[in-house]
Amino acid sequence: MATSAVRTHHLTKRYGTLLALDGLDLTVSAGEVFGFLGPNGAGKSTTIRLLLGLARPTAGRAWIFDVEAGDVAAHRSLAYVPADVALWPQLTGAEILELLAATGPGVDRAYRDELVERFALDVSKPARAYSTGNRQKVALVAAFATRAPLLVLDEPTSGLDPLMEQEFRRAVTVARDRGQTTFLCSHQLAEVEAVCDRVAILRAGRLVDVATVGDLRRLHRTEVTARFTGPAPDLSDVAGVGSVARDGGTLSFSLNGPPAPALRALAAADVTALTVREPSLEEIFLDYYGEADR
Numbered sequence: 001m002a003t004s005a006v007r008t009h010h011l012t013k014r015y016g017t018l019l020a021l022d023g024l025d026l027t028v029s030a031g032e033v034f035g036f037l038g039p040n041g042a043g044k045s046t047t048i049r050l051l052l053g054l055a056r057p058t059a060g061r062a063w064i065f066d067v068e069a070g071d072v073a074a075h076r077s078l079a080y081v082p083a084d085v086a087l088w089p090q091l092t093g094a095e096i097l098e099l100l101a102a103t104g105p106g107v108d109r110a111y112r113d114e115l116v117e118r119f120a121l122d123v124s125k126p127a128r129a130y131s132t133g134n135r136q137k138v139a140l141v142a143a144f145a146t147r148a149p150l151l152v153l154d155e156p157t158s159g160l161d162p163l164m165e166q167e168f169r170r171a172v173t174v175a176r177d178r179g180q181t182t183f184l185c186s187h188q189l190a191e192v193e194a195v196c197d198r199v200a201i202l203r204a205g206r207l208v209d210v211a212t213v214g215d216l217r218r219l220h221r222t223e224v225t226a227r228f229t230g231p232a233p234d235l236s237d238v239a240g241v242g243s244v245a246r247d248g249g250t251l252s253f254s255l256n257g258p259p260a261p262a263l264r265a266l267a268a269a270d271v272t273a274l275t276v277r278e279p280s281l282e283e284i285f286l287d288y289y290g291e292a293d294r
């Protein structure tokens with residue numbers, strides 16, 4: 001049995017002179033929830049199109065469960081939710097779910113009914129009457145109800161309200177419990193942080209990092225607050241310490257790298273309370289790209 005759900009080797013896509021994807025090497029293990037992040041134009045959708053066989057690579061290769069991406073057989077293993085869901089306008093939600101069930105890799109009808117309830121989807125309406133969020137719900141219900149081993153989700157929750165976002169997270173967890181793999185492309189960093197085992201960060205077509213959210217946090221700055229009595233600890237020239245701010249008996253600073261030098265400096269003062277806050281994925285993302293790139 002294949003242990004990788006998605007594998008790419010030097011996957012490259014060029015549009016004229018633009019290098020949209022530059023030698024991507026990636027392995028997503030079967031059963032993982034994998035986040036695929038990057039600012040606009042980083043090459044995320046290009047990667048997905050290559051994985052689905054909707055575009056041909058300029059160089060390199062990609063496999064879905066060891067089947068060449070683009071091979072019709074690869075489609076039997078996956079369900080896809082595009083960023084812009086287009087549905088047949090004259091068909092009702094229920095008819096569309098039936099149509100997708102007939103063409104997809106098998107469907108769990110009982111679970112599909114449960115998802116329709118959970119996502120509060122009125123399947124009696126024709127698709128032309130659906131809002132963006134409702135179209136997205138139809139595609140999500142259809143994908144989550146399949147037994148496809150791989151779910152490829154491109155910005156699947158951009159139109160969903162916070163309640164539905166919770167249902168989405170729940171459905172991803174159920175998929176993981178069933179052993180399905182989720183490849184999730186998203187700008188909702190809190191969502192990625194909540195559901196993903198690992199994340200890949202892409203920038204200008206190149207892979208910047210692949211790591212667990214925990215590992216990323218450890219690599220990035222932590223925010224430290226220390227309350228003290230007596231003279232303020234001297235943190236000038238302490239390795240890794242930056243953005244020091246003092247407000248009366250409270251000192252806050254950011255810390256990069258090992259905490260030992262900062263702790264030694266704090267030990268010299270009478271510290272009464274210490275809080276250490278790990279960065280959110282959003283802060284890590286901004287560290288990589290800077291505010292201007294968002």
Ligand SMILES: Nc1ncnc2c1ncn2[C@@H]1O[C@H](COP(=O)(O)OP(=O)(O)OP(=O)(O)O)[C@@H](O)[C@H]1O
Nearest residue numbers: 015018019020038039040041042043044045046047
């Ligand atoms: N068919 C195309 N022809 C020419 N250039 C393209 C084409 N498709 C994508 N590009 C370019 O390739 C680069 C990567 O685009 P892509 O859509 O993969 O980015 P993305 O990471 O999905 O961005 P977003 O978050 O905005 O969806 C961009 O510079 C884009 O303009």
